[in-house]
Amino acid sequence: MARSKEFLRCRDIDWAVKIGANYIHVASAGGDLPKIVEDKLFDIWRELKNTEYVDSVVILNDSYLNEKFANLNELDYEERDFRVNWYTLSFAEMAKRGFYSFDRDIRTPVDDSKYRLVAKPEKMKVTPNYSFPEINLQWTPEELDDQNIVALIDEAVERMQRE
Numbered sequence: 001m002a003r004s005k006e007f008l009r010c011r012d013i014d015w016a017v018k019i020g021a022n023y024i025h026v027a028s029a030g031g032d033l034p035k036i037v038e039d040k041l042f043d044i045w046r047e048l049k050n051t052e053y054v055d056s057v058v059i060l061n062d063s064y065l066n067e068k069f070a071n072l073n074e075l076d077y078e079e080r081d082f083r084v085n086w087y088t089l090s091f092a093e094m095a096k097r098g099f100y101s102f103d104r105d106i107r108t109p110v111d112d113s114k115y116r117l118v119a120k121p122e123k124m125k126v127t128p129n130y131s132f133p134e135i136n137l138q139w140t141p142e143e144l145d146d147q148n149i150v151a152l153i154d155e156a157v158e159r160m161q162r163e
Contacts, residue, residue: 014048015044017134018134019139020137020138023128023130024141025097025100026102026115027101031150034153035154036135040133047131051130054098054121054125054127054128055098055125057121057122058096058121059095059119060091061117061145069084098127098130099120101117101120102115102144102149104116114147115145115147115148116146136156139152
């Protein structure tokens with residue numbers, strides 16, 4: 001069920017796709033969604049809700065978190081730590097489910113959104129098998145950090161449809 005751009009841009013929508021052999025989770029923070037995701041959004045939400053843990057060790061992107069929370073350095077350690085932990089909680093939960101978890105950098109314009117890797121699984125004990133849309137991109141999840149993932153996915157899907 002397609003929604004208007006205005007509807008999508010005023011909500012923080014969680015979505016997921018499979019890129020190569022890896023699953024990625026993205027929090028839109030009011031940004032655009034790939035067309036393939038818009039068409040399957042409710043199916044994606046339903047499946048995301050039912051995902052289970054496949055790993056317990058999470059790797060956080062400390063360089064991004066230090067950059068994002070640099071303005072909190074004047075706070076005492078406990079307060080800063082609380083805010084960082086609160087922010088990373090949902091991304092770490094997705095990493096435990098086997099996702100490379102991204103957030104839209106809200107400092108970038110909605111039309112040219114950059115996404116930052118927040119958390120990823122270390123080594124999964126079980127390889128998850130979800131039925132999210134599959135995208136044929138030759139990028140590793142780490143290479144997607146600081147990229148416009150929506151534009152890359154839309155371009156890849158368009159290229160696949162032409163072939």
